[in-house]
Every structure is written in C-alpha cells, then in structure tokens.
Amino acid sequence: MVSGKDEGQRGRENSVIIEVGQVAVVTGAAQGLGRALAAGLIDRGVSVVLADIATERLQTTAEAFTARGARVLPVITxxxxxxxxxxxxxxxxEYFGRVDMVVNNAGIGGGGGPLWQxxxxDWQRVLGxxxxxxxxxxxAFVPHLVRTGAGHVVNIASxxxxxxxxxxxxxxxxxxxxxAISETLRRELEMLELPIGVTVACPGYxxxxxxEGLATLVEADDDAWTEHLPAELSKEQREQVRATLKRGIATVMEPEVAAERILAAVEADQLYALTHGDFDDRIRHRAEGILAALDGQGRSGDHVETTDDK
Structure with missing residues (x-):
C-alpha cells in the first residue's frame, strides 16, 4: 500500500519524475532497503552515489552494480x-556535475527497556x-536542489x-x-514556492x-531475547511481547518490494509512503484518540493564530 491524500498526495507542475540521466544519493546503501532503493533508481536509468559507513559491504555493493553497467560512486560516510x-x-x-534526489535512508536500531532506565x-547514538x-x-543537499530549481528529498522513517x-x-x-521534519520541510518549500518534492516513507518490517536476527531470537526456546525487557514483566507479559514481535515479523517484506512502493510514491509526489498495510489499525487508533481529544475538550473559545490565518 502506498498512501497519501490531500497534503500527502498533491502533485507539483514541476515535480521531478525519476528519469534517465538524473543523479541520486542514497545513504545506508550497502545493504537492505538502501541497496534496494539504489537498485530501483539504477533500473530507472539514474546514476547513484552510494553512501554507507560499512566499507567492505559498500565496496561489494558498488562492484555488483558496476558489473550491471550502472554508474555509481561509493562514498564512505x-x-x-x-x-x-x-x-x-x-x-x-564534483563527480556527476549535478544532484536530483537525496534519499536519507541510513538508520540504526536502539532502545530496550523502559524509558526511565x-x-x-544510546539516545545520542540513535538520534545522531x-x-x-x-x-x-x-x-547538505537541499541548497543544491534550490539552485537548480528541482529535485526530491526522500526520508526513510518507519x-x-x-x-x-x-x-x-x-x-x-x-x-x-x-x-515531523519531513512535513515541516515540505511546508517550507511550498511556502517559498520552490518546486522540490518531499516524501517520507514509513515502512514496517x-x-x-x-x-532476521530478531526473528531468530524470538523463535528460540530460550529467554535470550528478553535481555532488554524489564525484569518486572511477568512471564505472561513477556509472552505477549513475543507474540507481538512474531506477528510483526510475519509481515516482513522483501526490500525490493518496499523500495518499489516508496519510489512509486516519489513518482506520484506523495508526502507519505506507507508500504505495509498490516499496521493500519494502530495508526488509525492513534489518530482517532487525537481526534476524540479535539472533539471532547470544549475549546471553542480558544484560538491560536497560525500562518494559515494570515
């Protein structure tokens, strides 16, 4: 599922259609979703700068793409x-003479245990x-897109x-x-009438x-996977967490499928790219809670001026 309406699905007359000869930068490109996004762009005739911190994997990926005749530049980043x-x-x-798209895909896991512990x-590492x-x-890249008057920013969230x-x-x-920053960036570009698109992807597993490592842990018979769970959780609660993780892992999508859905959202100039339909109920539940709070707090006399009021 690729989703987006109103704010999330509003094309621009000068929106960038992915086409032969363009140049894209993909971070976290050595494996997984980043590699699949790079491959999808290459299949569309785009030259790709592959950025990653994993030196050997990055070189292996670059060599594989080059063997297919792709124009790529690996940069350890x-x-x-x-x-x-x-x-x-x-x-x-300097190398390609232009840049048309940046895909901010690099990311790491983090957390474990309750927030107060x-x-x-870990916060600094994950947020960094x-x-x-x-x-x-x-x-680093939007100023280049502003100067050329076109382009697209793709941010991979979750x-x-x-x-x-x-x-x-x-x-x-x-x-x-x-x-949030993707939504903010899109609004800023629209207000400044700059024809640069923004898409934020929120894939599931x-x-x-x-x-795959997480799947191995939760399928094992021992309790090694519970290492980062609070000791206060009962055995029943731990099994509930395990069951939730198993349900999520059961929805796992191949990176190539997720990448194609994200690139389709980019080509349609959608703000939101929701690749998995398995989490719709959780998203709706949260949204309904917010809407219920809006409807039930009797704030008819309150008004905060926004830029839309001016």
Whole structure:
C-alpha cells in the first residue's frame, strides 16, 4: 500500500519524475532497503552515489552494480557527522556535475527497556544517526536542489514514526522526528514556492540482517531475547511481547518490494509512503484518540493564530 491524500498526495507542475540521466544519493546503501532503493533508481536509468559507513559491504555493493553497467560512486560516510555529509554532497556534484534526489535512508536500531532506565549514550547514538543524519542530508543537499530549481528529498522513517512500541523509546522518538521534519520541510518549500518534492516513507518490517536476527531470537526456546525487557514483566507479559514481535515479523517484506512502493510514491509526489498495510489499525487508533481529544475538550473559545490565518 502506498498512501497519501490531500497534503500527502498533491502533485507539483514541476515535480521531478525519476528519469534517465538524473543523479541520486542514497545513504545506508550497502545493504537492505538502501541497496534496494539504489537498485530501483539504477533500473530507472539514474546514476547513484552510494553512501554507507560499512566499507567492505559498500565496496561489494558498488562492484555488483558496476558489473550491471550502472554508474555509481561509493562514498564512505558517517551520516551523524555533518562535515562528512557535506563532503558527500561536494563529491557528488564534483563527480556527476549535478544532484536530483537525496534519499536519507541510513538508520540504526536502539532502545530496550523502559524509558526511565534508558541509556543517555544510546539516545545520542540513535538520534545522531536516525535524526541528525536526516537533518545533515537535508542541509547538505537541499541548497543544491534550490539552485537548480528541482529535485526530491526522500526520508526513510518507519511505522514506528506513526505508532509507538513499548521499550523502544529512542528509536520511536527518532522516527517520529523524521516524519515531523519531513512535513515541516515540505511546508517550507511550498511556502517559498520552490518546486522540490518531499516524501517520507514509513515502512514496517523489511527483511534485513537486523530483522532476521530478531526473528531468530524470538523463535528460540530460550529467554535470550528478553535481555532488554524489564525484569518486572511477568512471564505472561513477556509472552505477549513475543507474540507481538512474531506477528510483526510475519509481515516482513522483501526490500525490493518496499523500495518499489516508496519510489512509486516519489513518482506520484506523495508526502507519505506507507508500504505495509498490516499496521493500519494502530495508526488509525492513534489518530482517532487525537481526534476524540479535539472533539471532547470544549475549546471553542480558544484560538491560536497560525500562518494559515494570515
């Protein structure tokens, strides 16, 4: 499912259709969804800058694409380092002479245990990659898109950016933030009448080494998978968590399928790309709770001025 209406599905006259000869940058491109997104762009005739922190995997991926006749440039990049992402942008323009799209895909897992027991260093690590990595990509590449007057920004969030999960506070917070800054960026570009698109993807479980490792853990007979759960949880509660994880993992999607759905949303200039339909109820439940609060708080006399009022 690719979803988007109103704000999420409004084309621009000058929107960028993915086409032969364009140049895209994909972070976290060495494996998983990032590699699949790069492959989908290459299949459309796009030259791709492959950015990743994993040196050997990045080189292997670049060699595989080159063997197919693709034009790629591998660049070792730590997206949590603003200077490194600025260098990535410079190398892209120096090598290819242009940039038409940036896909801020690099991300890591995090969290474990209740929020009040979470490790501050884990928060810094997760936000450094998942949130600031996206911010750095926007700050490094959008100025190039503004100068050329066209382009598209694709930010990869997660279903965890729309519906929370317990014991994953840092990860959920980072992905909610990616959704928020994507919405903000799109509004800013629209207000400034800049023909640059923004799409934020919120995939569910995608087959990656991380997800496969989690699947192995929760399917095992021992309790090793519960290492990061609160000790206070009862055996029944632990089994409820296991069952929830199993249901999620059962919906796992091949990265190539998720990538095609995301790129279809980009080509349609949709703000939101929701690749999985398995989490619709959780998203609706949250939205309905917010709407119920709006309807039930008797705030008819309250009014906060917004930019839409001016």
């Amino acid at each position: 730590d997206v949590s380092d603003a200077a490194a992402v600025n260098t990535l942008a410079s190398r892209t323009v 979470s490790d501050p260093q 990659v998942n949130l600031l990595g996206v911010v750095h990509g926007i700050q 279903i965890a950016g729309l519906a929370v999960m317990p014991f994953g506070s840092s990860y959920c917070a980072s992905k909610h933030a990616v959704v 995608v087959r990656t080494p991380l997800v």
